[in-house]
Amino acid sequence: MSEETKEEIKNEKVDEEVTEELTEEALEDIVEEEINELDEAQKLATEWENKFLRVSAEMQNVQRRGNEERLQLIKYRSQDLAKKILSSLDNLERALAVEGLTDDVKKGLEMVQESLISALKEEGVEEVSYESFDHNIHMAVQTVPADDEHPADSIVQVFQKGYQLHERLLRPAMVVVAQ
Amino acid sequence: MSEETKEEIKNEKVDEEVTEELTEEALEDIVEEEINELDEAQKLATEWENKFLRVSAEMQNVQRRGNEERLQLIKYRSQDLAKKILSSLDNLERALAVEGLTDDVKKGLEMVQESLISALKEEGVEEVSYESFDHNIHMAVQTVPADDEHPADSIVQVFQKGYQLHERLLRPAMVVVAQ
Numbered sequence: 213m214s215e216e217t218k219e220e221i222k223n224e225k226v227d228e229e230v231t232e233e234l235t236e237e238a239l240e241d242i243v244e245e246e247i248n249e250l251d252e253a254q255k256l257a258t259e260w261e262n263k264f265l266r267v268s269a270e271m272q273n274v275q276r277r278g279n280e281e282r283l284q285l286i287k288y289r290s291q292d293l294a295k296k297i298l299s300s301l302d303n304l305e306r307a308l309a310v311e312g313l314t315d316d317v318k319k320g321l322e323m324v325q326e327s328l329i330s331a332l333k334e335e336g337v338e339e340v341s342y343e344s345f346d347h348n349i350h351m352a353v354q355t356v357p358a359d360d361e362h363p364a365d366s367i368v369q370v371f372q373k374g375y376q377l378h379e380r381l382l383r384p385a386m387v388v389v390a391q
Numbered sequence: 392m393s394e395e396t397k398e399e400i401k402n403e404k405v406d407e408e409v410t411e412e413l414t415e416e417a418l419e420d421i422v423e424e425e426i427n428e429l430d431e432a433q434k435l436a437t438e439w440e441n442k443f444l445r446v447s448a449e450m451q452n453v454q455r456r457g458n459e460e461r462l463q464l465i466k467y468r469s470q471d472l473a474k475k476i477l478s479s480l481d482n483l484e485r486a487l488a489v490e491g492l493t494d495d496v497k498k499g500l501e502m503v504q505e506s507l508i509s510a511l512k513e514e515g516v517e518e519v520s521y522e523s524f525d526h527n528i529h530m531a532v533q534t535v536p537a538d539d540e541h542p543a544d545s546i547v548q549v550f551q552k553g554y555q556l557h558e559r560l561l562r563p564a565m566v567v568v569a570q
Contacts, residue, residue: 254435256436271449278457282460285465285468286464290468290472293473293514300503300506303502304503320483323482324479331472
């Protein structure tokens with residue numbers, strides 16, 4: 213038996229003797245003290261548990277919000293560049309409208325135009341619909357009286373094309389609308 | 392004094408009597424039991440505290456990683472659309488190289504070209520440097536012997552321009568390099 217173990221046993225015996233010598237009253241005090249300490253410890257455990265539960269719930273929120281934000285960022289990531297390219301597309305259309313273009317030039321311009329439109333489309337950018345006037349996607353720059361061919365609220369002419377990225381409008385179409 | 396308070400006092404007295412009747416031995420048992428319970432409660436408190444600390448540290452990590460990811464997403468958001476637009480820019484350059492363009496057409500094409508380049512630049516897209524050959528940003532499609540005018544590793548000609556988004560390469564430049 214090691215010296216340390218012997219020492220432990222001796223100490224235990226001393227403790228026992230002390231306990232035996234305690235009066236009933238002293239024991240009651242100890243019980244009371246223990247109960248108080250237990251109460252404190254249980255309160256503390258509950259506090260830490262609650263803190264844990266709160267921070268766990270908060271983390272789930274942080275993760276959920278982070279995922280939503282990431283999806284939105286990815287979905288609309290091309291928005292700024294796409295918006296800026298729209299004016300290049302306008303310029304291209306104007307260049308194509310010039311009279312007396314040689315076939316080569318016309319073909320070249322159309323190729324550029326198609327590649328731009330297809331690049332935008334792949335990123336989710338498309339022209340708005342012109343089915344009937346909708347102030348959410350159209351800007352009426354002129355109105356004409358409705359007739360048999362052009363019923364009220366129909367789009368008569370498109371001055372400048374409108375585009376949207378998924379359901380988000382990049383710019384409204386400038387249109388002539390029948391009224 | 393309310394009925395409830397009276398009831399409480401009565402109960403307390405009963406408790407006291409019961410306690411007084413306890414033997415020393417029974418009290419010792421209670422002390423031991425209390426000590427065990429206290430031990431358990433303290434262990435539990437420590438466990439919840441540790442769980443709380445772990446999940447708190449994890450949340451900080453989740454938030455930090457989320458922020459880093461968001462910044463990366465924003466920084467390189469235009470990458471895909473920009474890459475696709477590069478071929479439109481190539482087509483434009485080819486159209487501009489056609490001989491016999493009228494001034495109007497040339498002006499129109501240059502306007503489209505400039506607006507595309509400026510849109511890309513605003514999003515962080517720029518041509519690679521051609522200072523000296525660098526296999527990270529250049530692809531040597533041909534080599535020519537170095538001479539006084541073109542020292543070794545200098546770029547003699549650019550077949551197709553290279554572009555980078557911030558420090559990330561979108562496509563290498565196709566070059567003729569002196570060797």
